[in-house]
Amino acid sequence: MFASAVTVLCFLGFCSLHPSFGQDCTNRQDIQGSLKQVQKLLSAHEASYLQSLRNLKKKINLLQSSTGKQASKPTNSTCPKLDTLTNGRKLGKSHSVGHEVHFLCEPGYELVGSESRVCQESLTWSGQQPSCRDINECASSPCLNGGTCVDEVNQFSCICAKGWAGVTCQSPLPTFFVTMTNTSAATSPDAAAATTLPAATAGPFVRPSRCSTVQGTTHCTCEPGYTISGRDSSICTDIDECELFHDGQAGRLCLHTCVNTAGGYRCTCPAGYNVTRDGRSCKDIDECATRQNNCTRDQTCINTYGGFQCVRVDCPKIPNATYVKTSPMRCERNPCPVDNKACSQTPNSFSYHYLAVVSNLSAPRVMFRVSALRPIGDTLRFSMLGGKQARRHFTVQRSDRLTGQLMLVSPVQGPATLEAEVEMSELERRVQLGRYITKVTMFVSQYEF
Incomplete structure (x- = not known):
């Protein structure tokens, strides 16, 4: 169509340049008709060409838009699924970036690896995949007087030597003296x-x-x-019964001190203890309950094995924050000014707790639990503060989503006083909402009654 229009134009131009050929050329009406047809043809061709350009431009725009959306949207916006724990469980189902997953072991098992893992921007999990390892209840040698320990799931049993009985072989069997x-x-x-x-x-x-x-x-x-x-x-x-049965097969007659008497013996206890009804064991005297203490009015009496402690709780002095005592064993922070960010980062409260335990207490053992009654955020984190001595004997583990527990991991030889601080942090989308400090003081006695 475009070629025929060009031919007509060339022919008309030739006739106009050579009027001598007018007889042979088409008359003017025919020429005008042909020009109108050529004009229509050119207009139609131009419209078709413009429509093709518009369609091509739309296709290019659509292609660019779809390519940009695919580039901005990752193929996988979650971290890979975590393996389930054998003899344990996982807390948290979301695998999206920024979310945290916690791990717990069943009673009788201890967690080895990361207690919690976070889905990172790289779509990988922080920390190491944990596992649950069977706790060896016999590791602390709980069986006494030559007894043999048998490790079981979440418990142990003792096979006692001849002449001994009890859960830990702590009681000698009755001995009958035959007259020689x-x-x-x-x-x-x-x-x-x-x-x-x-x-x-x-x-x-x-x-x-x-x-x-x-x-x-x-x-x-x-x-x-x-x-x-x-x-x-x-x-x-x-007969010196104390000497005869001190290291014999039947074991000791008294749990503390045996005193030989004419024709017999008697058991005595250290200061702070009384002899029990069986005549061989010792029972702690509660100096706080019997008012056998010298604590002042502004002090609190804490009964310990073999004695007592007078303690006084004073609220801590921390820069940028002030605390007030709301109970004998608790201090809470006064409200912070709106523009004081340093104040809002300080602990919301301090709680003080005191425990009395015997020497060489078997471990591992739960000593204290910290939990949130009405959590505000989406995550609770538990950690332990303090020096090397506390970390040598204690650790903090999670027992469920809202509770952390202070664990004794190694026996302590008394007399000793140990302190540990458990921090509970409340977070919302990894932003800290509050901190709560629990200070636990453990008084370890000198004896193992």
């Missing part, structure tokens, strides 16, 4: 008479024997708690 008899030949009836000891050898730890003659043989016996002294059947000496 010495037999010697008698040549005359006079030898059967009871012998009277000289005054110099008589005393509470020496007794005369009781002899009788049967068919020409003399039998001598002693009172309970005494025995024939060597070859002299006429003298009975006291």
